[in-house]
Amino acid sequence: DTGVSQDPRHKITKRGQNVTFRCDPISEHNRLYWYRQTLGQGPEFLTYFQNEAQLEKSRLLSDRFSAERPKGSFSTLEIQRTEQGDSAMYLCASSLASGAEAGYTFGSGTRLTVV
Amino acid sequence: AQSVTQLDSHVSVSEGTPVLLRCNYSSSYSPSLFWYVQHPNKGLQLLLKYTSAATLVKGINGFEAEFKKSETSFHLTKPSAHMSDAAEYFCVAAFAGKSTFGDGTTLTVKP
Numbered sequence: 001d002t003g004v005s006q007d008p009r010h011k012i013t014k015r016g017q018n019v020t021f022r023c024d025p026i027s028e029h030n031r032l033y034w035y036r037q038t039l040g041q042g043p044e045f046l047t048y049f050q051n052e053a054q055l056e057k058s059r060l061l062s063d064r065f066s067a068e069r070p071k072g073s074f075s076t077l078e079i080q081r082t083e084q085g086d087s088a089m090y091l092c093a094s095s096l097a098s099g100a101e102a103g104y105t106f107g108s109g110t111r112l113t114v115v
Numbered sequence: 116a117q118s119v120t121q122l123d124s125h126v127s128v129s130e131g132t133p134v135l136l137r138c139n140y141s142s143s144y145s146p147s148l149f150w151y152v153q154h155p156n157k158g159l160q161l162l163l164k165y166t167s168a169a170t171l172v173k174g175i176n177g178f179e180a181e182f183k184k185s186e187t188s189f190h191l192t193k194p195s196a197h198m199s200d201a202a203e204y205f206c207v208a209a210f211a212g213k214s215t216f217g218d219g220t221t222l223t224v225k226p
Contacts, residue, residue: 004158006158040218040219041218041219042119042205042216042217042218042219043159043205043216044216045213045214048212056212091158091159093158093159101147101166101209101210101212103147103149103161103164103209104159104161104214105161106151106158106159106160107158108156108157108158109156109157109158111156
């Protein structure tokens with residue numbers, strides 16, 4: 001197991017297009033988190049899963065955003081009708097069931113640029 | 116509710132000199148506290164964590180942090196900076212499954 005993998009590393013898309021990102025967590029971690037990070041800011045929580053259940057969604061996650069973790073393993077984050085304000089680094093992290101208090105293992109992120 | 120304040124957005128030190136990155140937290144409870152490091156275009160890497168055991172926590176790459184409850188602080192230190200330490204550092208408080216990140220401190224190391 002090589003840690004948390006995210007794909008793609010970079011995505012450039014035109015405004016209005018849909019994009020989908022993938023995250024493969026550490027296999028024995030049953031919690032998976034999505035964060036968004038803009039320049040000069042710390043990561044902001046978007047949503048998290050325990051196994052396949054999506055347990056919490058931030059108010060930052062508008063109706064254009066949807067996340068899934070269908071089999072409790074990998075997760076996808078889709079953004080529909082992208083806007084320039086969606087340009088950011090999207091980070092995925094995983095942890096053991098003890099959650100945030102155990103600390104996260106982060107992936108390298110997907111950098112989205114909306115032009 | 117909890118919040119994390121990193122007191123310096125930028126810190127610059129010379130190679131071989133000590134590093135101090137300051138973090139204060141506010142929480143109604145006793146959170147777990149972490150420091151993460153992020154190199155350019157990379158994900159965040161866990162440096163160290165405090166979870167109510169010893170107040171002085173040793174992490175990777177020679178970093179350590181001291182939890183001071185009376186000051187609600189969790190400052191990160193390293194005795195001697197190395198060029199490879201140049202990165203963004205984030206202080207994080209976690210409680211009841213929620214993590215709150217500070218806005219980060221950019222560490223520059225001059226030769």
